[in-house]
Amino acid sequence: MSLPVIDRLVPLSDQTRMRFPPGFVWGVATSAFQIEGAAETDGKGPSIWDSFCRQPGAIADHSDGDIACDHYHRLDEDLDLIASLGVNAYRFSVSWLRVQPQGEGAWNEAGLAFYERLVDGLIARGIKPYLTLNHWGLPQALQDRGGWATRKTVQHFVDYALGMHRRLGNKLAAITTHNEPWVISHLGHETGHFAPGIADRAVAMQVSHHLLLSHGLALQALRAAGCRAQLGIVLNLAPVQPATESAADREQAWLEDGRLLRWYMDPLFRAVYPQDVLDHLGADAPRVEAGDMAAIAAHMDFLGINYCSRNVVSAGEPFDVHSSGLPITEMGWEVYPEGLTELLLRLDRDYPVPPIYVTENGGAFRDALVGGRVQDGERSDFIARHIAAVAAAMDQGVTMAGYMVWSLLDNFEWASGYAKRFGIVYVDYATQQRSLKDSARWYRRFLQQQRDRRAVRPPLVEGA
Ligand code: FCB
Numbered sequence: 001m002s003l004p005v006i007d008r009l010v011p012l013s014d015q016t017r018m019r020f021p022p023g024f025v026w027g028v029a030t031s032a033f034q035i036e037g038a039a040e041t042d043g044k045g046p047s048i049w050d051s052f053c054r055q056p057g058a059i060a061d062h063s064d065g066d067i068a069c070d071h072y073h074r075l076d077e078d079l080d081l082i083a084s085l086g087v088n089a090y091r092f093s094v095s096w097l098r099v100q101p102q103g104e105g106a107w108n109e110a111g112l113a114f115y116e117r118l119v120d121g122l123i124a125r126g127i128k129p130y131l132t133l134n135h136w137g138l139p140q141a142l143q144d145r146g147g148w149a150t151r152k153t154v155q156h157f158v159d160y161a162l163g164m165h166r167r168l169g170n171k172l173a174a175i176t177t178h179n180e181p182w183v184i185s186h187l188g189h190e191t192g193h194f195a196p197g198i199a200d201r202a203v204a205m206q207v208s209h210h211l212l213l214s215h216g217l218a219l220q221a222l223r224a225a226g227c228r229a230q231l232g233i234v235l236n237l238a239p240v241q242p243a244t245e246s247a248a249d250r251e252q253a254w255l256e257d258g259r260l261l262r263w264y265m266d267p268l269f270r271a272v273y274p275q276d277v278l279d280h281l282g283a284d285a286p287r288v289e290a291g292d293m294a295a296i297a298a299h300m301d302f303l304g305i306n307y308c309s310r311n312v313v314s315a316g317e318p319f320d321v322h323s324s325g326l327p328i329t330e331m332g333w334e335v336y337p338e339g340l341t342e343l344l345l346r347l348d349r350d351y352p353v354p355p356i357y358v359t360e361n362g363g364a365f366r367d368a369l370v371g372g373r374v375q376d377g378e379r380s381d382f383i384a385r386h387i388a389a390v391a392a393a394m395d396q397g398v399t400m401a402g403y404m405v406w407s408l409l410d411n412f413e414w415a416s417g418y419a420k421r422f423g424i425v426y427v428d429y430a431t432q433q434r435s436l437k438d439s440a441r442w443y444r445r446f447l448q449q450q451r452d453r454r455a456v457r458p459p460l461v462e463g464a
Contacts, residue, residue: 025402045101103139
């Protein structure tokens, strides 16, 4: 049996030498719309992604989330699969419209019962539940009344957060309010490449403000309701680098850094929006009411970072990723683990950050199931090198709480449909059969080694 690439690239001794504290959280991540399917089952309402998938040309392979990985009907099998990996955490999201089909008012018992079963099933298997409230599936009913562009949605989100707390009590290890507000704001409302498909910068900026505000108000409300889960948000961040040292490229890179990173980190940790970005936006800057900024900066127990690659920015022709000589994933993203260390050090240096989790990290590669096996050594290598990048940041003093692979399963990759496979478990969509890829086997072995290392007591001091 040939070994996955990683075993050849990084000697086992180096992999196991990486030091992670005893409480370090190791997980896998998914999101509701990408895996659940059961689009019209048990009273679920339509989401903006259900509607978006029906717009001609919106999804590369014309697919939708109607069946996806059929996780809704295969919960127990999937929970066993997660447990078989040896992870101690699972990050998943709740489909708002499954539990509250209109996004306000009546609750749907079948939906609530599903997530209760999921959470209880994780706990029974010794796995910590990390719940995300908003991984992009806004109820279409709320979108019809303005969606995230209207301030009313902020209060609906807070009510939804409280409803989930009421049902799940203190069983959860952590609650994330929003996954990647930049994506919702920028791709959903400025370029229109993602649901709800709006292309209006002023709307996008107002949306980002309402997302941040609803995050802060939800944290306050959850704490007031006695919630003991760790509370935080998940941002997609990257080091933004100029393509050349020219003044124009450097200026452009700083602006992009402002839009991607500082636009979210500054309000969350300093209660202000970055002035250079406000100046740049001019009349498209969001309307902010008295008290909003203080609410946004509510104390967080953790910060989640989703990291895939760096952003190289040019003021002229777009940067050609093939020019760097770095490996490129199927998404056309450079494999650049050094960027994760760089990013973590920068966050730690510039902001009073709480413990950080890498809440998503992974890559799409050209996978083929041959004889029951997927030889995805590139993915194992990707994961191992990013775990090493986390270890490097910790060595330099950054407080890290955990690392989660994106993703447990191959799934619906948004506008790319099912063509891009991110899972460490292969899904045959025709049969819904799951097969561990080599990367899943590598991750399982790596986690076992981590446990074994901890079980070994330090040798007694000689002569003592
Ligand atoms: C992130 C999303 C996640 C997945 C990965 C590839 O932006 O949070 O749902 O699509 O990218």
